[in-house]
Amino acid sequence: MNAPKVIHHYESLAMITAQMRDAAINEEWDQLIVLEQQCSTQVALMRLADAAANLDEPTRQLKIQLIHKILDDDKEIRSRTAGWMQQLQ
Numbered sequence: 001m002n003a004p005k006v007i008h009h010y011e012s013l014a015m016i017t018a019q020m021r022d023a024a025i026n027e028e029w030d031q032l033i034v035l036e037q038q039c040s041t042q043v044a045l046m047r048l049a050d051a052a053a054n055l056d057e058p059t060r061q062l063k064i065q066l067i068h069k070i071l072d073d074d075k076e077i078r079s080r081t082a083g084w085m086q087q088l089q
Contacts, residue, residue: 003059009046010066016042017073024080032081 016039023032055063 003053003055006046006049006053006055007059007062007066009042009049010063010070013039013042013046014066014069014073017070017077021073021076021080024077027080027084029084032077 016035020032020035020039023029023035
């Protein structure tokens with residue numbers, strides 16, 4: 001798979017995790033669940049793309065930046081959902 005497709009998958013995941021972060025901040029739990037399902041699908045697509053990709057250095061650096069953004073969003077999501085998850089238990 002070519003580099004633009006790989007980056008497209010990471011950009012799509014970054015958009016989904018940003019929406020998930022916003023849903024968690026706004027306590028829109030049903031929306032968060034829907035987005036989490038989209039996130040899982042996107043991750044599966046990314047794994048396939050990554051396995052077949054040979055990225056040049058600038059593209060690899062962009063991928064790393066996107067991963068950091070995704071992880072930052074994930075940290076915020078986890079922080080916001082901790083109380084909600086305890087209520088469910």
